[in-house]
Amino acid sequence: MAQARGHWSGSYGFILAAIGSAVGLGNIWRFSFVAGQNGGAAFVLVYLGCVLAVGIPVMLAEFLIGRHTQRNVVGSFQALRPGSAWALAGWLPAAASFVVLSYYAVVGGWVLHYIVLSLTNSFAGQSAETISGLFTDLTTSGLSQLGWHAVFMLATVVVVVRGVAGGLERGNKIMMPLLFVMLCGLLVYAVQTDGARAGIAFLLSPRWDQLTARSVLEAMGQAFFSLSIAGGIMVTYGSYMRKETDLVRPAFYIAGGDTLVALLSGLMIFPLVFTFQLEPTAGPGLIFQTLPTAFAQLPAGQLLALVFFVLLSFAALSSAISVLEAVVAYGIDEQGWSRSRATWGIGGVIFLCGIPSDLSAGFFGLADRIVTNYMLPTGGLLIAIFTGWVLSQTVRRQEFMAGGMSQRLYSGWLFLIRYVAPIAIATILAQSLHLF
DSSP states (O other), X not given: OHHHHOOOSSHHXXXXXXXXXXXXXXXXXXXXXXXXXXXXXXXXXXXXXXXXXXXXXXXXXXXXXHHHHTSOHHHHHHHHSTTSGGGHHHHXXXXXXXXXXXXXXXXXXXXXXXXXXXXXXXXXXOOHHHHHHHHHHHHTOHHHHHHHHHHHHHHHHHHHTTOIIIIIIHHHHHHHHHHHHHHHHHHHHHTTSTTHHHHHHXXXXXXXXXXXXXXXXXXXXXXXXXXXXXXSHHHHHHHTSOTTOOSHHHHHHHHHHXXXXXXXXXXXXXXXXXXXXXXXXXXXXXXXXXXXXXXXXXXXXXHHHHHHHHHHHHHHHHHHHHHHHHHHHHHHHHHOOOHHHHHHHHHHHHHHHHHHHHHOHHHHHHHHHHIIIIIHHHHHHHHHHIIIIISOHHHHHHHHHTTTOOHHHHHHHHHIIIIIHHHHHHHHHHHHTTOO
C-alpha cells in the first residue's frame, strides 16, 4: 500500500509542496492588512511567537501521525484508535478540506479571470469605479463564475491525478520558485514608488499602543490557519514521508517560508496602495479592486498586473491541490480506488458542491464561516489533545526522535502540544462561538 501511494522523492520536494499548501491567497492580502491594523511590527512579533508556540507544534503532530500510520487523516485515527470516537478527529479535518475546496475554487476562478483581464489590458485608462465594477460584474454573474470555477477545478484535478512525485511535488517545484521570483520582482518595483516609505512603515513600524488582547487573538488565529493545519493536509503529506525523514527541520522551513511570503507580499502591496492613496484595509477587495486601480496608473501597468495575477494563481493552485489530495488520499487508502478514479470522482463532487457558492454570495460566506470558525479549530484541538494525551508515549517519542532530535527538544514540544496549543486553540474556538 505504501508503495502504491507513493513517497516524496526527497526533503526538498516535500518542503516545497508543504510551503505551497501553506502559501495561499490569504498570505497575499490578509496577513499584511491584519498586521497593519494591529500594530505593524508589534503584531508581527506576536504572530511569530504564536507560530512557534501553536502552529509548528500542531504541524509536527500531524506529520508524526501521518508518517507513523502511512495513511490519510481518516485512516490514521481509525488505525490508531479503531472503533473509538476518536475517528471524529479524522473525519472532521477531511470534511473541512472538502468544504474549503468547494468555495476556494470559486476564488481561484476569479484569479484566472483577472489574468485574462490583464492580458487584454482591461484596466488601462479606466476609472476606479469602472475597475471596481469589473469585479462586481464577475461576482454577480453566476454563469461566468461557474465557467472559471470549472477551469480552476480542472487544473487542480490534472495536477493531483499525476500522483505524489509526478503531480504535487513536480507542480510545486515549478510554481513555488516562480512565485518567489515574481514576488521579488514586483517588490523591487514597488519599493521605488512614491508611497514606499509610508507603505513599509504601515507594515513594519512597531505601534505597541495598537496591540490589544484582540490583536493577540488575531495573531493566534492567523498562525493557526496560515500553516494549513487541521485540514488533514499535513497528516496526508506526512504519510508520504519516509520513516527516516526528520520531522522538525522541515516544519521550521515551512513556517519560515510561509511567513516570508506573507511579509514580502505586504512590502510589495502597501507601497503601491500608499502611492495612489488607496484603502490599505480593503480585505479581498484589495486584490480585485484596489490594486488593479493602482496598476492602471503605473508605467508598464499591464505587465505588472499580469505578473501579479499569475503569482496569485500559483498561490491559489498550490493550496488547492493540497486540499484535494487530503480528500483523494481517503478514497485511495480506505476505498481502494485508483488515483485516477479517486481524483476525478471526488474532484467532480467537490465542484458540484461548490456551485451554490457561484450563485450565492451568502452561501459562500456561510460555508467559509462554518469551516474557519468551527470545523478547523475543533479539528485542531482534537489533534493536539490526541497527540499530547492519547497517543502511545512510545509511538510519540520514537516518531519525533527519528532523525536525531534531542530529548530536550522533544520535551519542549510535548509541553507545547499538551498545554499551550490546546489552550490557544480553545481560545480561538471560544472567540468564534462569541463566548467572550
